[in-house]
Amino acid sequence: MAMGAAPIVVHLLLVLCSAAPASAAANADPSGRPSPTTKFREAPQFYNSPSCPPPLPPSAAASCFPAALVHVAMTLDVAYLRGSMAAILSVLQHTACPQSVQFHFVASDAVPYLNDTIAASFPYLSYRVYPFDDSRVAGLISTSIRAALDRPLNYARSYLARLLPSEGDGCPRRVVYLDSDLVLVDDILTLAATPLPGPDTVLAAPEYCNANLTAYFTPTFWSNPVLSMAFAEGRSRQPCYFNTGVMVIDLERWRAGGYTGRIEEWMELQKRMRIYELGSLPPFLLVFAGRIAAVDHRWNQHGLGGDNYRGLCRDLHPGPVSLLHWSGKGKPWVRLDAGRPCPLDALWAPYDLLQAPFAIDDS
Template structure:
């Protein structure tokens, strides 16, 4: 059974869908409404900036969230930000760290975020995608080959060294729970990152026969119990990442992939090669993924069994595209209330 917050969201979304006209959002510059400022608790501590660092807070109560920003997924990013703030116990204690491609478009992205969230604490970090672009091998879906999709590999280098722990989120998700709970995930036994694991998935399918037939490669997982995990939701200890040189390890696997074709699916396999079997656990409620549908046919999918704290439209279909086309999947109605896109007849709360 869905939590009450999701059920109420669903009812609002039904109204939203029927009064919102179809738009070709990708054909024009998107304009968004201003989000309300949320005051969700009377006892939130005031954060103090770290000395000589405008991007960091010297306070254990600060929650640092990292996301990528680009024009194609901006509508999803804004919905994700709104959902984080709306359900956070202390939204004023959240600092966002956005990574965007190095181009003139970053000015537009900054202006758009500031207009929709004028009170938001955020920084935008330019990502020179030339290095990543040279390492990308074609995958089963063109969207996975975008260089910005690989920016998560370089977060420890892009973000200031004073930021030591982040929650990384993709742009095609919404939270219906307090992100502070996710951020508090303990990274025990020296774990570098935490994420929900899915050990019932066929792990071998993420790598080619070339990989598994080569003992020097397949022994990578010796003495590990590797399971699939989705890199769209992660809690990362950046200090341990930097100390362990994990960016270099991921890049080395990508360089080998260019020579030998050892995997098929975008930016995920290098993370599996480096971290699978050595990550801290997170409850599955924090990544109800796959809601975008089947990667090949775009079929709608249902929620996984169990409680829900985060809904993730990973996969081929995105809710805003299907809603605009008047061909939504049932669960897209849960995303719609977080959509701040301006339309002529949008329902104002």
């Protein structure tokens, strides 16, 4: 697979730049962080339809099962665990083959607690928790407009191809990556089946070509003709904004193209020249915008958390909805607990598995 001009441009600029590395950003937790003693209810079990293959064996240390119809990758941490639990439940509740979905979780700390919590709430689930070493990315992170975006685990999606075993070990070639602040209201089988045409299409995601792409990068970036050329070289079509919270990824094509390294090169340049302001998204845009397969917007009704400065309530985009995504500053569980929910937060609440502190176990 050809590397294209953009990685060469980045390499040359890295050689020419001579600034000392900046310190890593602080790993700030969002408000509403649960403690490791937080309890979650056991989720109801959902069963495969008759047309589905035999169920996967439940396991908290599952090997990759080629028979799985869908492989889902997510990050797990204590701060966003309540959202993750809701997302998992929504996937299982709305698919025709819930016992044929395998989950691949990435976590950097509190792994025993996270593993025990998933096992207790989803005892029938086939999944594995993969450890992520924050140090592999901490030195590449530049501060952004919101501290929560600077957590090293936010960048784990760039390392899935290195964390998950390869296809030769019986592991998935294709995964659906999902953020922790979303719920599905449609069958994930449909999303997972998104075509990735040609040998060079690595990922698919909903695109938004009416978004102002220039807003995601600094004047320093756009005023440098060598840098701005990155959005012209090797693109199969117009570069458009896409949200990285919902992606269908071909891991073998990712590995073949060395895309983790390409993303890291842009992050290294960012440490020296400050070419963007918004966390882990801009490097993805630089590498993939104009090179992805487009997915219907119904699969990422994003921005429901409000804007990153004030967290104001937002409405749904026009059109049908298959996935609701509370990207942005405000998270539904925090607003619900504070008694100041946005109207759409009521759509998240039915998937909340948090156990009330004074709940009575009548089993």
